[in-house]
Amino acid sequence: MELLGTIGCIAGLGLLFLVALASASIKVVQEYERGVIFRLGRLVGAKGPGLFFIIPFIDRMVKVDLRVVTLDIPSQECITNDNVTVKVNAVAYFRVLDPESAIVQVEDYRRATWQIAQTSLRNVIGQSELDELLAHREKINTQLQQIIDEQTEPWGIKVSVVEIKDVELPQTMQRAMARQAEAEREKRAKIIHAEGEYQAAQTLAEAAKKIGEVPAAIQLRYLQTLTEIAVEKNSTIIFPVPIEFLRGLADLLGRIGAEKQAG
Numbered sequence: 001m002e003l004l005g006t007i008g009c010i011a012g013l014g015l016l017f018l019v020a021l022a023s024a025s026i027k028v029v030q031e032y033e034r035g036v037i038f039r040l041g042r043l044v045g046a047k048g049p050g051l052f053f054i055i056p057f058i059d060r061m062v063k064v065d066l067r068v069v070t071l072d073i074p075s076q077e078c079i080t081n082d083n084v085t086v087k088v089n090a091v092a093y094f095r096v097l098d099p100e101s102a103i104v105q106v107e108d109y110r111r112a113t114w115q116i117a118q119t120s121l122r123n124v125i126g127q128s129e130l131d132e133l134l135a136h137r138e139k140i141n142t143q144l145q146q147i148i149d150e151q152t153e154p155w156g157i158k159v160s161v162v163e164i165k166d167v168e169l170p171q172t173m174q175r176a177m178a179r180q181a182e183a184e185r186e187k188r189a190k191i192i193h194a195e196g197e198y199q200a201a202q203t204l205a206e207a208a209k210k211i212g213e214v215p216a217a218i219q220l221r222y223l224q225t226l227t228e229i230a231v232e233k234n235s236t237i238i239f240p241v242p243i244e245f246l247r248g249l250a251d252l253l254g255r256i257g258a259e260k261q262a263g
Helices: 002-025 099-104 109-126 130-135 137-155 171-213 215-230 243-262
Strands: 026-029 033-039 042-047 050-053 059-065 069-079 085-096 157-168
Touching: 002 026, 026 033, 033 099, 042 099, 059 099, 069 109, 085 109, 085 130, 085 137, 099 137, 109 137, 109 157, 130 137, 130 157, 137 157
Parallel strands: none
Antiparallel strands: 026 050, 033 042, 033 059, 069 085, 085 157
């Protein structure tokens, strides 16, 4: 009985060992992952997705995520090319294209990309002027993406998008820009007013020219003005009578008298 118990115990231990060995040799990698295999320290290659086997205690596997990673670049205090101190933060999107290079060529590809992004952000802002940073942000984003992507390419990393999220200006600069914007609005308002006056003067000059071509038009205009004034009954208005109107009236009365005498 003791012998049977010993054999059973040994069999149980052997079964546990086989289960542990099987679990160590069977690996499952998701669709968005790859398993980089090292055999006795030497790179074998990347495997996956799905189920595959490795040699226990000889092979070592490192999983690499191939999905797009959102990298938040913290606020950086930078000095622009025109000596303005600003605080800028950004966000970068990257993914691993070559899992083997991401593991072999750099110790921690996420941290390395994060450090490169911060350094590149400060350098690009330092080469740009404030107006360019505020008005042409897309150009700076493209420049940042190209610089970071070139530096991370040997690591098997592809940086697809870099976006500047916020630009924080000093209070003194904000007040100066507000005064500048207000002055610019006043300038545009004065220009628009002057253009309106000029167009009105041109229209009046053309109207006066047309009225001067037809003498009776001034009389009609005079009568129309009297009609408009007559609507207001609360005030007495003394309106001068033009000489042309009296001369025209005298000519009309003269013609009427001549016709009566002839008749």
